[in-house]
Amino acid sequence: MGRSHALSGWVAGLVVAPFVGLNTVAEVVPFAVATAGYALVPDLDHPGASASRVLGPITGFVSGAVRAFSGLLYAITKGPRDEDSTGRHRHASHTLAAAIALGFLTSSVGATGGWRAVLAVALFGLILAADVLGDWVLMVVVGTGAWTLAGSWLPGTTVTQALQGGLAEIGSWIGVAVAVGMFVHCLGDSLTRSGCPWLWPLPIRGETWYEIRLPRALRFRTGGWVENGMIAPALVVAGVLLLPGAWPLVQQVFDAILSTTSVWIAGGQ
Structure with a gap:
């Protein structure tokens, strides 16, 4: 489900960003990129996951530590x-508690480290997202960056200053992106047959690690036709339309096509 996790994280980031006061493309895109990437972080507890392999022995070591801690906590x-x-x-990494904990940590890093710390967090998210979604993610980020500069260019403003400004506005809110991404992953796993114990340590029916899942008839298999044929395409469309300024642009294009069609029909009569 790596691709769906990253896409749902991207969409969630685009939705949440305006609620924390981030509205320009320079602010929203790094925020959503972080949310997309950190939506893959819970799977560090699996040695074969992309998050565990993306940086070779570095993330491999982190994966081993996460698995060991999770096993101990479960016991x-x-x-x-x-x-x-x-x-x-x-288990441990697939909980709301883990999302909040890492969110607080990265929020503190963003608040004290300034735009450089926010950039570091967002870049790691970009690496994770690009690993499962492909290089087109990099093209989207570069393209939206150019879009931002073209739409909000100020005399005497350099590319570096524009980038720093957007990252500085995010600041401690980068922790929200991380927490939302991880929680969206948990919600996504709750849609599958296996479920996800994200309410730990709340005891439910005698289980501390109770798997939250949909009713049996609504669950789907990871990597099946529901995910690949319905969920992923819908997330791609939403991920484009939710970009700042994207919906008005779509409306303008639609109006232009409708106007041209009307003229063509009138001319044909």
Whole structure:
């Protein structure tokens, strides 16, 4: 589900950004890129996941540490009706508590480290997202960056200053992007047959690690036709239309096509 996780993170970032006061493309795109990338972070608890392999031995080491911690936490906190499991995959990193914790950490980093810290967090998110979505993600980021500069250029403003300005406005809000991305991942896993215990440590029916999931008839298989044929395409469309200024542009194009069609029909009569 790597692609769907990243796409849903991107869409969630575009939706959430205006609610925290981020409205320009220079602010929204880095925020959404971070949300898209960190929507893959929970899967660091799986050695074969893209997040675990993207930086080779570095993320591989982090993955091993996450799995070990998750297994230990599961052994210590499991309830009387929790299944007999290693607790390594879809456990500690797949919780709302983990999303909030990493969100607070990166928020502090963004607040104290300034635009450089925000850039570092966003760049890691970009690397993660591009690894599963492909190089077109880089093209989107560069293209939207050019769009921003063309639309809001001020005399005497350099490209570097424009970039720094957007990142500085994000500041501590970068932690929200990280937390939202991780939580969106959990919600996505809750749509599958396996479910996700993101309400840990709240005990439910004797289970501390109770898997939240949809009713049986609405669940889908990871990598199946529902995900690839319906969910992913819908997320791509939403991810484009939610970009700042994208919807008015689409309306203008539609109006232009409608006007041209009307003239053509009138001329034909």
